[in-house]
Amino acid sequence: MLALAATSLLAPAAPAFAKERRYYTSDNGVRYWKGDDGRYYCKRSNGTTGLIVGAAAGALLGRAVDTRGERATGTILGAAAGALVGRQVQRGTVKCR
Structure with missing residues (x-):
């Protein structure tokens, strides 16, 4: 019963851990990542x-x-x-x- 309760607490947090962005750094120090649509977005x-x-x-x-x-x-x-x-x-x- 305790294991079931612990698992139910982690279920809402699962989408947050689903995909982690990989950041790149340009020559001038701007951090950016590549989105699912293939476009690049900068970290502001x-x-x-x-x-x-x-x-x-x-x-x-x-x-x-x-x-x-x-x-x-x-x-x-x-x-x-x-x-x-x-x-x-x-x-x-x-x-x-």
Whole structure:
């Protein structure tokens, strides 16, 4: 009975282990893989590091610009704008051709 229960827990995870991608690296350092349709796809960053660094820099810049009151508004708006810009900058650095 215990073996049956353990097997039933692994069954939903089986499709995740079905196929593993093989990554290649080009001369300029871009990682890519070949899809089932024969086309090549590149591995792109999701922009998390850029988001965090941009949010921190934007918060500091927003706090410096907003000199009235508690400066929370400038900090929050600067962090939001910096996060969006930082994410787009990091995601836009990889060019796949």
